Amino acid sequence: MPELTISEVARQVGLRASAIRYYERIGLLPRAPRISGQRRYDTTTLYRLAIIQRARQLGFTLTEIRHLFLGFRDITRPSERWRTLSERKLAELDHLMDGIKAVRGVLKKLMTKCQCDTLDQCGKGIFQNMNRDGVARTVPASHRHRGKYSKSVRA
Secondary structure, eight states: OOOBOHHHHHHHHTOOHHHHHHHHHTTSSOOOOEETTEEOBOHHHHHHHHHHHHHHHTTOOHHHHHHHHHSSOTTSOHHHHHHHHHHHHHHHHHHHHHHHHHHHHHHHHHHHHOOOSSHHHHHHHHHHHHHHHTGGGSSOHHHHOOOOSOTTSOO
8 A cells, every 4th residue: 555655755765756756757657646635655666766766876867767667578577677778878888988088188189299379270280180080079979969769758
């Protein structure tokens, strides 16, 4: 029998009630039954919110978390769901790390090689070397726009 109020759930998991209502609205939490107009939750809501919070801490978007809950067949074990999403997230992180390494290299080069007297000289040198250094390509698309699955849930 659902017995926890939204404020009790919020306090136990360290979230605002508005976040819980939002997660319910976007389908990450099932609709809570109401008693005298107030939402009432059981302990399984605490567990689902723990999953959501851990996934957020690990950098998963709400869209990816939605995929964790709803994007697999019902018979797919949670371990397989996590493995699939983790492999994708690790590939994304590897791609970001490659971009970060490239940016670090360019910054170090700028620190040691720049001898420009004016910003116009700097701009000219940067303009001439943009394609060679690849700086414009170092910020992956996944970092600029994080949605990978459905556009129905915003991160």
